[in-house]
Amino acid sequence: MTSLLRLLTILFTFARYRLDLLIAKGNLPWWLRLLLAPLALIPAGKRSRGERLRLAFEGLGPIFIKFGQLLSTRPDLMPPDIIAELSALQDRVPPFDKTKFCALVEHSLGDSVDNLFQQFDREPLASASVAQVHAAVLHDGREVVVKAIRPGIEKVIEQDTRLLHVIAQVVERYSADGKRLRPVEVVDDYRTTIFDELDLQREAANASQLRRNFLHSPLLYIPEVIWDYTRHKVLVLERISGIPVTNIEQLQAQNTDMKKLAERGVEIFFTQVFEHNFFHADMHPGNIFVSRAHPDQPQYIAVDMAIVGSLNRADQYYLARNMLAMFRRDYRQVAELHVQSGWVPEHTRIEELEAAVRTVCEPIFEKPLKEISFGHVLLSLFRTARRFNMEVQPQLVLLQKTLLNIEGLGRQLYPDLNLWATAHPFLERWLKNRFHPKTLWQDLKRYGPEWMEKFPEVPHLIFNGLQQVQHLDGLRDELQRSRELAQKRERRASVRRRLLLAATACIAGSVLLVWPELTHQVVKSGQHIPPAAWVLGGAGLLLLALRR
Ligand SMILES: Nc1ncnc2c1ncn2[C@@H]1O[C@H](COP(=O)(O)OP(=O)(O)OP(=O)(O)O)[C@@H](O)[C@H]1O
Incomplete structure (x- = not known):
């Protein structure tokens, strides 16, 4: 109902x-x-x-x-x-009833809010679509925020996303743009994301990891998770007090170095993607603040770590090389990298992909660098590669969307932001370091125990491998034999076709020679049949016999 x-x-x-x-x-x-x-x-x-x-x-x-x-x-x-x-x-969602909020926290944490906290603000600090946030103070005096999931929201999400799915199916079927827009995929993607956001323990774990990655960093601060007070539906975090990044006036009023702020956003993004391999993927301006301390060396503060992304090592490497090749306008290499990375199928024609990439990228790179959108470059690249059957992985799409957010934010803060000037040396350095003996040594230290663990299996694996090779050799021989047989059969069939053709020609010729005699009814005795007709007829019969 x-x-x-x-x-x-x-x-x-x-x-x-x-x-x-x-x-x-x-x-x-x-x-x-x-x-x-x-x-x-x-x-x-x-x-x-x-x-x-x-x-x-x-x-x-x-x-x-x-x-x-x-x-x-x-x-x-x-x-x-x-x-x-x-x-x-x-x-701007109206807050839900504060008694319900308290009841939810008390049910999750097993005590009354008055016992749990030295101070608990019953008026919400913020109220968003999925969760509501209240301020509180712990018994040790630390200021915190208490975030709790809206009661009954799962049912609403379930119902609304199901209806959205139906609408998407209609749009996909009947809209002219339906296939291109892939609305069903977008809705399903959204459904997964929003359900992920309902698990605050997951968000807390992401926040802990990000905090560890940026501990003591001048670039980004992540509030501490108070684990003893965190459950699936309740999250307690250190309270931060920064300037919302959208409040440009306030940032300017405290003389924030806006250029540095914008560049640091880019640096954070590349550090997360390439060095930490763990990136905050919900960098919309509502989740980002700027510390009031050191406006000349501005530091970001991020909240809402529900959505994060990470790339595998191979994708990291190919992404970095692709970006560098694109900005060098080496489209041949871009195409080759797409095949090497397995992003597009092996049989892709490099020249065609190269030409397609050139067609979309040349107009972009004609602009001055500060006007080029990195996110759009990636987007155009993925769109082109999709025509060559590239299955764009969700993690790469997430990364490209985050990049668009970072860029949009950066240019809002400092319109002349030249993203490439920050990204280029970063990528060059990262690629160089990747094969540095120190990195290889670190890899060895990291993966060494696993390799040692697998080492006793090596002789067995080699033996199995050799058996497979033998088996493959056998298969290859068999394949070769059947290929030769097929060729032989084809050759024989071709000879038989030719013999049939020649026999038909001979017999037809013989009949043509005999034809006038036949019409004069003198054939019966066989006296007037020309010798050539005998020869041709005989040859035709011989050829037919040979064909058998
Ligand atoms: N640690 C914190 N300290 C101070 N304020 C906070 C903190 N965490 C969240 N807030 C405030 O609460 C608001 C909502 O928090 P958050 O973004 O985590 O909720 P959400 O429901 O996931 O929102 P949405 O998904 O719509 O962005 C933030 O925009 C911020 O104003």
Whole structure:
């Protein structure tokens, strides 16, 4: 019943904001066109399509708002006017009842909030789509925030994402852009992400790892997790007090070095991706603050570590080399790297991929470096490679989206940001260090025990390997024999075809020579048959006999 009501609400919102105008009606079946026809009576007004979509998402509540936010980070799928509108979506969600919040915390932690904390603020500090945050003070005097998942949110997410899935299926089937936009994939991706966000213990573990990676770093600060107070639905974190990164006025008022701030964002990103291999993948401005200390050496503070990403070693390596090759405009190498890394199938024609990459990249690299969007370069590359059957892995898409966020943020802080100037030396250094004896020694130390563990198996593996090789040799011989046999058969069949052709020609010739005699009825005695006809006929019969 609630699902039906929800569906009706969605349909009503769809009609109210004339979202039907976003779909090309030519592709719709007649019955759907008939159903949508009465909507023409509702005036669309002067609002743009992006604004109407944004208002619809806002009207449908937090899950749709978050979905809209996700779409706003997919310039590979959405047109720029819609992206601009959806980027303005803010999850200004009314807080949930404070007694419910306390009950949830008490149920999870097994004691009353008054016993658990020296001080507990019953008014929420922030209220977002999935969780709510309250301030508190621990008994040892440390200031903390208590984050708890909205009660009953799983059911709402389940219901809304199921309906979103159905809508996505309709769009995929009937919209002209349906195949390109891959809405079902986007919705399923979103569903996984949002369910991951519901596990605060997972977020706490990510926060702990990131904090360890940046401990004592002047670039980024991650608040400490208070593990004794953390469960699946409740997370207690050290309270931070920075300036929201979106508050440019306040940052400027304290004379923050904006250029350095923007560059440090890029440095953090590359350090996370290449050195730590663990990156915060939800770097939207609402989750980023700037420390009030040392505005000349500004330090970021990040919260909300629910979504993180990491690449495998091979992808890290090929990504770094691809970026360097692209910026050198060495498209041949870009194409070769795509094949070597296995991102595109082995049989891909290098020249064709090279030409396709050149076609999309040349216009981008004609611009001055500070105007080039790194995220868009990667996006164009993945889009091109997709035409060559590249299966873009989710981790690479996550990385590209994070890069777009970092870039957008950086350019907001410092419009002249030249991302390549920070990224280039970083990548060169990283690649050089990768084969440095020190790194190899570290690898040896790290993987050495595993290799030693596997060492006793080596003779066995070699023996098995040799057996496989022998087996393969046998297979190869067999394959060769059957190939030769097939060739022999083909040759024989070809000879037989030719013999048949020649026999037919001989017999036909013989019949032609005999034909006038036949018409004069003198053949019976056989006296007037020309000798050539005998020869040809005989030869034809001989050839037919040889064919057998
Ligand atoms: N450690 C902290 N100290 C101070 N404020 C915090 C802290 N953690 C979170 N907040 C505040 O609470 C807000 C919401 O927190 P958070 O982003 O973790 O929640 P969320 O539900 O995952 O939100 P969303 O997913 O919509 O970004 C933050 O934007 C910030 O203002």
